[in-house]
Amino acid sequence: MPDRNQFAPAEESGEEPPGDWMHSFHDTISNSVYQSAVWFDSFFSHDDSLQQTPQTTARIRLGWEPRSRDLGEFDTRFRVKLKLPHFKNKLDLILSDDSDDELSQLPLETSLKPKSEINDEPFAAAVRLIHTNTDEKFTDTRLGLSGGDIFLKSRHRRHYSWQDIHGFKIEPSVFYFLDDGLGARLLLEYDYQLNEKEQLRVNYSVRGSESYSGIRWKHGFYHLKQIANDRAAVLGLLVEGERNGENGFLIDNYTLSYRYRFNALREWLFFDIEPFLEWPDEADHKTTPGIALRVEGYFSKQ
Structure with missing residues (x-):
């Protein structure tokens, strides 16, 4: 089955002009993250001769997401991951400005946030221990801090495929x-x-917690298309809501979106254009059109 992640950055293969300001900007960010990883990893080595090379990745995204009657919505996101070689790459450190991570989102879900949640995401930092990592199975545990709250999370993921056209994931x-x-x-x-x-x-997810009554659920329906090696698109319909809560069965929002993503200018630079329609419960499910424009940079070094 072809690669599941059609929105991953391409591998860097060419040399960029050393005097180019974008090249300098990319090198500055990559080197800064890399040096932080070397410094952090050195705490776990008692012998300088055993110094190993850490692997670092960083992602920075800037976005403008105007909606009907509200044109001033801007969104910024960053995520940094440091893989620590002295733990045989089984341990890494993740820093992010969102609560990280998949607890409330579906894979391929649009990154659009309800108006009440925009710019309200807490900073999160976590140490992740990877127990199993193969094509079919993945298990990890995270211990960290999110919005001033300490958390522990463990997950297990299994992939199944057959006849090269069917795939199933349970997590x-x-x-x-x-x-x-x-x-x-x-x-x-x-x-x-x-x-x-x-x-x-x-895809479909359900989640519950002692912090609120009821069960939160989400349904996602997507059509993915790889237009070219540097372009892809996703047409998606997302339905989310709650059941067994104080209000019984409730649909919070419908979102219909078309996300066009392309790589331009540099191999590490990506752009998104995403027109969308929302029908939120807080607006009595009235149609709310909008568009999201984003630029995202990937920085890595090892």
């Missing part, structure tokens, strides 16, 4: 926040490969 996880208590989440996903360039995807 249960449990988490505990010191303030919010115990919680759990289950993600189910099915992929159908139409051809080498196109795929249909359906």
Whole structure:
């Protein structure tokens, strides 16, 4: 089955002009993150002769997401991951300005946030221990801090595929926040490969926590298309809501979006154009059109 992640950055293969300001900017960010990883990893080595090379990746995204009657919505995101070689690359450090990570989002879900949540995401830092990492299985545990709350999270992921056109993923996880208590989440996903360039995807997640009543759920329906090596698009419909809570069964929002992503100017630089329609419950499910324009840079060094 073709690569599932059609939005991953391409491998850097060419040399950029050394005097170019974009090249200098990319090198400055990459080197800064790399030196931080070397410094942090050195605490776990008692012999300078055993110094190893860490692997670092960083992602910075800037976005403008105007909606109907509200044109001033801007969004910025960053994420830094430091892989520590003295733990045989089984341990890494993740820093992010969102609560990280997949607890409330589906794979391929649009990164659009409800108006009430924009610029309200806490800073998160976590140490992740990877127990199993193969093509079929992945298990990890994270211990960290998010919005001033200490958390522990463990998840297990299994992939199944057959006949090169069907894929299925199951991902249960449990988490505990010191303030919010115990919680759990289950993600189910099915992929159908139409051809080498196109795929249909359906996913569903439910999660619950001691911090709120009821069960939060999300359904996602997507059509993925790889237009070229440097361009791809996703047409998606997302439905989210709650059940068994104080209000019984409730649909919070419908979102229909078309995300066009392309690589331009540099191999590490990506652009998104995403027109969308929302039908939020807080607006009595009235149609709310909008568009998201984003630029995203990937920085890595090892």
